[in-house]
Amino acid sequence: MSFERDLLAILPRLRRFAASLSHDRADGDDLCQAALEKGLRARDQWQPGTRLDSWMYRIMRNLWIDEGRARQRAARTFAPEEAGADVGYAGDKAVEQAMTLSDVDRAMQALPPEQREAIALVLVEGLSYKEAAAILNIPMGTLTSRLVRGRGALIELLGEAA
Amino acid sequence: MTDIDEAMLIAWVDGELDEVTRRRVDRAVADDPALAARLEQHRRLRARLAGHFAPIAQEDVPASMQAMLASPTVVPIARPSRRWSWVTGGAIAASLLLGLGIGHMSGGQDGPIAVRNGAMLARGSLATALDSQLASAGEGGSIHIGLSFRRKGGGWCRSFDGAAMAGVACRTDAGWQLLQAVSGKGQASEYRQAASADPRLLATIDGLIDGAPVDAQGERAAQAAGWR
Incomplete structure (x- = not known):
């Protein structure tokens, strides 16, 4: 019964963990939201009496790893064709990153x-x-x-x- | 000369050493300024990282995330006495079903919305639910109240979710003004996804909300004060 309430209580920490993994705060909140959705869907797999925070950290971390792999795959897939365009884009991105982070x-x-x-x-x-x-x-x-x-x-x- | 390695230094900083080993590190550090400097580097690094991210855990969580967890099954707060709950609960549920399920939008007497001076106002059963229903009571009527919160600039707003319609309404002198309404998700079933999780509503709430939604206690207090 108190699953949502317990999640709400650890949510600030989950959000902090997401931010420390992610590129920026917006990406962190996206990751946190995705982890919440997954946790709610998979709630039957959580064993009462075990640590909910550890369980959620693990869900979030696995999502983050999967997402990173998907991004790498995408980068490999598109790189040859758009190599020329990519150089300028990557440069802009790097500059932007240097300024805002x-x-x-x-x-x-x-x-x-x-x-x-x-x-x-x-x-x-x-x-x-x-x-x-x-x-x-x-x-x-x-x-x-x-x-x-x-x-x-x-x-x-x-x-x-x- | 010392046999203290980097792993032991960081374990000292992380509080992971047993008492005996910790003392051994302490002694080595006292005799070796270079080792002491390295330990200080590690101590500062941990403090800097922890301090950098710590404020995030102090912030209010975005309303969109709170809304995901604001299920009516959550809160086992005191309900009205058994003797009355079936009467009032049943009556409210029936009237809401009439109002939102088959009521007319504007023509009929039972419609949930009236337009006055260019503003959409909740009326009838919807107005009653917004006035009196507590999300924390988890009432199983055909309207669920989602979040109750103060808007920027003052005043109360509540999100609601019904079979025909979900939306956000804010209290004004004229009554509950609907700031947004979207189609509901049809008849309530236990497993349906609440329409109040609709991203459009969540965006509206994020734009309106001042701070965080109130908890059950705050909701009761606001209701007792007539949402003024």
């Missing part, structure tokens, strides 16, 4: 997806290694090595020199 957003964008999701769950969402590894379905050692590499890159990108 903050340093932190840009640095997160630069990380490979598997590092970005690990960083987002642990540093932004504040989950334990155990919880994050379970959501990503990877061993703890894999998680920690992604955290080490991702953080090294972020320190570099953000110029967090001591």
Whole structure:
């Protein structure tokens, strides 16, 4: 009975996670909305007594990965034909991105997806290694090595020199 | 010289070290300025990232997302006493069905909308539902109230969803003015998608709303104050 109410309670955190994965706030809200729809449709698969937030984080993360793959496929499909037009477009996009995104957003964008999701769950969402590894379905050692590499890159990108 | 590696430093920052290992790192850091500087970098990075995204979780969630979760099955708030609920509930349901299901848009006495001074006003059973029905009561009539919220510039608005029509109405001195109405999704069944999830209505709500929709308590208080 309280499924929607529980979802509503964790929605601000889900929205934050979506924003930390996505290119910008609008993309983040699109992702969050899609995850909510999926969660509501799949509610029978959630086991009461288990963590709803972990379940929703996992749904959102899987959607985000699928979407990234689809985008890569599309890029490969269209690239040869429109290579010429693409160059100018990509340039505009890069300029726009540089102007509207903050340093932190840009640095997160630069990380490979598997590092970005690990960083987002642990540093932004504040989950334990155990919880994050379970959501990503990877061993703890894999998680920690992604955290080490991702953080090294972020320190570099953000110029967090001591 | 030390055997403290990067993974241990970040685990220190993430609070993932056991007590013994944490002390070992503390001692090594105290003896090694370079290691201390690296630990400080990691501590600052975590604080910066967390601080950058933290405000998002403090914001009001967009109305479109709240509306997705505002199902009438949600809230097990106190209902009217059993003795009366079947009478009033049944009577309201029947009158709403008459009003919205088979009433005429403008001609008939029972139509849900009147046009006065160029504005569409809710009347009859729709006006009654907007005045008195609580979304939080989860009443199973043919009208569901969706969200109740304050609009920018002041005043109350409510979204509703019925078999024939769904829309958004705002309270004015003349009554409930319909700002938008779209076709309903036909007879209510348990599994239908509410028409109030219609993107056009959600866009209207997003444009109107000041802050977040009120919760059950706020809804009752506003109703008690006559939506003034």
